[in-house]
Amino acid sequence: MSPLSRRRLLAALAVPAITATVTACTTGPKPPPPPDPLAALAEQARKDAAAATVLARAIPDLATLATEVAQVRTTHAQVLQAEVDRERPPKPSASSAPPSAPPAPPPAGTKATLVEALKAAEQKAAELVPTLPKYRAGMVGSVAAACASLREVLA
Amino acid sequence: MPEPSSPKAVPPSSVDALQKALGAEHAAVWVYALVSAFLPASFNNSLSQGATTHRAQRDTTERILTASSATPQPPEAAYLPPQPVTDQASSLAVLIGAETDAAVAWRSVLENTDDPDLRRTAMGVLSGAAVRATRWRKAAGKQPAVTAMPGQPA
Numbered sequence: 001m002s003p004l005s006r007r008r009l010l011a012a013l014a015v016p017a018i019t020a021t022v023t024a025c026t027t028g029p030k031p032p033p034p035p036d037p038l039a040a041l042a043e044q045a046r047k048d049a050a051a052a053t054v055l056a057r058a059i060p061d062l063a064t065l066a067t068e069v070a071q072v073r074t075t076h077a078q079v080l081q082a083e084v085d086r087e088r089p090p091k092p093s094a095s096s097a098p099p100s101a102p103p104a105p106p107p108a109g110t111k112a113t114l115v116e117a118l119k120a121a122e123q124k125a126a127e128l129v130p131t132l133p134k135y136r137a138g139m140v141g142s143v144a145a146a147c148a149s150l151r152e153v154l155a
Numbered sequence: 156m157p158e159p160s161s162p163k164a165v166p167p168s169s170v171d172a173l174q175k176a177l178g179a180e181h182a183a184v185w186v187y188a189l190v191s192a193f194l195p196a197s198f199n200n201s202l203s204q205g206a207t208t209h210r211a212q213r214d215t216t217e218r219i220l221t222a223s224s225a226t227p228q229p230p231e232a233a234y235l236p237p238q239p240v241t242d243q244a245s246s247l248a249v250l251i252g253a254e255t256d257a258a259v260a261w262r263s264v265l266e267n268t269d270d271p272d273l274r275r276t277a278m279g280v281l282s283g284a285a286v287r288a289t290r291w292r293k294a295a296g297k298q299p300a301v302t303a304m305p306g307q308p309a
Contacts, residue, residue, distance in 0.1 A: 068223075068299050072299075138188040138263070138266040153300050
């Protein structure tokens with residue numbers, strides 16, 4: 001056996017050994033699961049509802065429409081959060097800060113900022129739809145469709 | 156809707172939901188043709204836009220079904236509106252009904268396929284139906300004009 005081929009042989013043997021080490025490491029401490037993508041949608045829905053509520057108080061002419069936005073987005077927040085909690089029940093004792101921790105009231109936006117927020121929410125939800133389990137795809141699809149409809153009302 | 160030239164086969168488990176969606180599209184095409192006689196010219200744009208969209212969706216759905224070795228369900232010989240269509244109010248009501256039915260059928264497609272392309276198609280159609288239903292509710296003076304979860308069966 002020439003020295004060259006022995007080196008090759010050693011190199012070939014080294015690869016499985018490294019792979020084994022890597023495998024051993026990753027089976028150690030369990031990494032935290034990635035955040036539920038629906039949690040971000042729920043958070044966005046809560047923010048939109050809060051912003052629409054402020055807008056409804058600030059601009060009487062918009063009160064009816066903005067209140068409708070607030071009601072729809074509040075329903076979305078509830079539906080989405082219920083699904084997040086169903087899949088991963090929140091630990092009652094843990095320091096999980098309740099998402100409803102009284103947030104600072106959002107700055108009074110405009111109709112345009114609300115429309116932009118709804119557009120962003122629609123896009124985010126629609127982009128998730130192809131990737132979700134079946135039962136979630138319908139739910140998130142309805143949320144996206146409602147955001148599109150709210151923009152139609154504000155138009 | 157995807158390019159008409161590229162119909163792709165979908166898994167057999169998605170075929171039933173697609174046939175129902177096709178049924179909703181057939182009904183919507185019929186409804187849009189029916190109401191045009193009862194609505195003033197100011198509705199012409201919205202009507203022709205909706206009619207064109209539903210015909211395109213019907214055709215695309217038929218092509219997807221054919222590509223999936225299924226026989227597309229034909230339209231019914233006649234449809235019975237829930238209430239007689241005689242004027243503007245009853246026309247708007249039957250339009251709202253057709254779009255609501257389409258939204259339900261296409262949301263069901265979302266829940267009956269894992270195919271990402273079909274999911275994207277169904278998402279677009281569901282949004283379109285929800286937006287048109289909103290437009291017709293607005294025209295009819297219905298409050299609220301938006302449903303929180305379009306396509307969710309009542």
